Amino acid sequence: MTDPVPSRGFRGRRPAGDRRLPPGQYETHDFPVLSAGPTPRTPLDAWDFTVRGPDGAAARWSWAEFQALPRETPTVDIHCVTKWSKFGTTWEGVSVDTLLALAEARGVRRADYVLAVCDGDYTTNLTLADVTGGKAWVAFGYGGAPLEAAHGGPARLLVPHRYFWKSAKWVRGLQLGDDDRPGFWEQLGYHDRADPWTEQRYAGDP
Numbered sequence: 001m002t003d004p005v006p007s008r009g010f011r012g013r014r015p016a017g018d019r020r021l022p023p024g025q026y027e028t029h030d031f032p033v034l035s036a037g038p039t040p041r042t043p044l045d046a047w048d049f050t051v052r053g054p055d056g057a058a059a060r061w062s063w064a065e066f067q068a069l070p071r072e073t074p075t076v077d078i079h080c081v082t083k084w085s086k087f088g089t090t091w092e093g094v095s096v097d098t099l100l101a102l103a104e105a106r107g108v109r110r111a112d113y114v115l116a117v118c119d120g121d122y123t124t125n126l127t128l129a130d131v132t133g134g135k136a137w138v139a140f141g142y143g144g145a146p147l148e149a150a151h152g153g154p155a156r157l158l159v160p161h162r163y164f165w166k167s168a169k170w171v172r173g174l175q176l177g178d179d180d181r182p183g184f185w186e187q188l189g190y191h192d193r194a195d196p197w198t199e200q201r202y203a204g205d206p
């Protein structure tokens with residue numbers, strides 16, 4: 001039997017795998033650790049997660065409450081601005097859509113911008129659109145195991161369609177706001193939006 005579809009390699013100029021690799025990136029099979037400071041270690045009984053609206057109204061979950069929320073297990077490619085990409089990483093966590101819907105039911109008004117806040121004072125800014133529509137999670141599992149502290153455990157934000165610095169490790173909350181407030185790396189000259197497919201690496205990149 002002949003295959004009616006030409007093999008993938010002959011359909012375009014570039015090897016098929018390149019379609020997964022944003023411009024300027026290379027694939028790695030390692031999982032590098034990149035942290036701007038020491039790894040914070042918050043005990044689970046002191047951990048909570050807060051979604052705060054622009055007017056101050058907030059929804060808060062303890063670790064136990066958070067664990068009882070509906071979970072998802074996304075498998076995604078991740079892209080660091082230092083140019084490594086890692087394909088097919090599998091996480092477990094709660095979708096930001098789920099968190100926002102529950103927060104809204106508790107009187108938290110949505111707003112156009114989101115600042116992720118973390119233990120250790122790291123922050124990063126995103127748009128609401130960047131973290132809704134099945135594109136972002138608060139992940140506490142990686143590769144079928146609890147997320148290691150070095151990689152952001154107990155829980156980190158996972159926003160795989162943006163450069164990986166937007167995936168805030170040790171995340172403790174999302175602050176919704178009507179204004180875009182630059183986070184840690186964004187104040188130091190990195191791009192506010194950070195789309196790897198258009199190489200939004202530094203402030204001023206189109």
Ligand SMILES: Nc1nc2c(c(=O)[nH]1)N[C@H]1C(S)=C(S)[C@@H](COP(=O)(O)O)O[C@H]1N2
Nearest residue numbers: 032033034035036122151164165167168169
């Ligand atoms: N809280 C916090 N989150 C962070 C960082 C950090 O320094 N602190 N580094 C960011 C950067 S630059 C990258 S590339 C990824 C690295 O995640 P990893 O160490 O799990 O590879 O985390 C991001 N999230």
Ligand SMILES: [Mo]
Nearest residue numbers: 034080081165
């Ligand atoms: Mo990074």
